[in-house]
Amino acid sequence: MGLVFLASFLAFLGPPASAPIPFTYFDNRMLIRCTIDGRQFTTIVDTGDPGMTITPETARTLGLRVRSNGAETGAGNRAVTSGATTLASLRIGPESFTNIATDVVDLGEIRRRFHFPHLDGIVGYSILQRFAVRVDVDSQTIVLERSAPVVPGGATQTAFTLVGTIPEIAAKVDGVATTVVIDTGDRSSLTLFGPFARANGFYDRYPSQRNIITGYGLGGPIYADVFRLPSVEVLGMRLTQVVTRASRQTGGAFTDTQQGGSIGTGILKRFNIVYDYPRHRMYSWPSKLFASPDRFVAPG
DSSP states (O other), rough: HHHHHHHHHHHHHOOOOOOOOOOETTTOOOOOEEEEEEEEEEEEOOTTTTTTEEEEHHHHHHHHEEEEEEEESSSSOOEEEEEEEEEEEEEEEEEEEEEEEEEOOHHHHHHHHTTOOOEEEEOOOOTTTTTTTEEEEETTTEEESSSSOOOOTTTTTOOOEEEEEEEEEEEEETEEEEEEOOOTTTSSSEEEEEEHHHTOOOTTTTTOEEEEEEEEETEEEEEEEEEEEEEEEEEEEEEEEEEEEEEEOOOSOOOOOOSSSSEEEHHHEEEEEEEEETEEEEEEEEEEETTTOOOOOOOO
């Protein structure tokens, strides 16, 4: 009888919570430590990346065979050479994975321009898709949950679709209804894609720093106009005086014509968020950084 009662009690409690994974912000990117083939490395957690990525240096350290994989584009204007390999093992906090197909891409320019002490790779959709990914800004931890998440009663629920592998949600940019992608690899608060910015007159609407380098991504520097936007409605909240960049890129991801733009970590860290990939839902509630003033920090 005692064992039956204990089993019933544990079932009532639900599955045990996964152990939290500490993260740090560096240049508005979430950095975690993971173990690849038995060695420790530092990676970005990036909802905008389609898979698992390591650098050529990481591949050499691990003695991995890398085969050519053509080229890929990012936020920069140029395509970059890509390789491919397979990781025998990957461990992120308490979660373990085996035989992970992995891209090999040079992140050296990003590492140098932003002075990352370590930048060995990126954890993206191919790993995150399995979980409800809880990003707790208040405790600076990430939890990978395999069951349906439990969230605070006041949390806002936002449905998302996937643009390829990137979450896309509805938003209003200065009153203009559009959709935006959710990209934790974007260092800015809000990036307006070129076609949307031109169609809605954002380049000349507010005083701005014109056509300056606002960051570096795969493929080189990111040029944009930078200004303060009076209002952005996203994740159930209306945010004001949001530092915004309107892309001046001629190639790469920010020339997309389907979405209005990208919500980056400058906005996302104002919330604690659960990215529930299996159920295509986001749950958000204000973090301790919600009222922090927004500001533009030039790269370098």
